[in-house]
Amino acid sequence: MSVVKSELIKELTKNYPSFLKKDLIKLFDITLNEIKDALKRSERVEFRDLFTMEPRIQKARISRNPKTNENIKTPEKKTIVFKMSKKWAEKINEKK
Secondary structure (H helix, E strand, C coil): CCCCHHHHHHHHHHHCCCCCHHHHHHHHHHHHHHHHHHHHCCCCEEECCCEEEEEEEECCEEEECCCCCCEEEECCEEEEEEEECHHHHHHHHCCC
């Protein structure tokens, strides 16, 4: 099951009826944009007791096309390393 932004907003409006839906959408968008901007600035994003995300740079390298066996230059790029907290991992993996 995938989580969709609209379903998250629906849950938030159900759990917090005193907030307007448009305000919750704005808050959600601001949060996601701040996370994205922090990762672009190569900063670490940490949600205590949930997870951390950290950008890492993959160096430029020469890779090989498996079909043609041709060497290709792969440019340097950023990847995101996601690490789940121990508490969250235990909650996800606990059996009912």
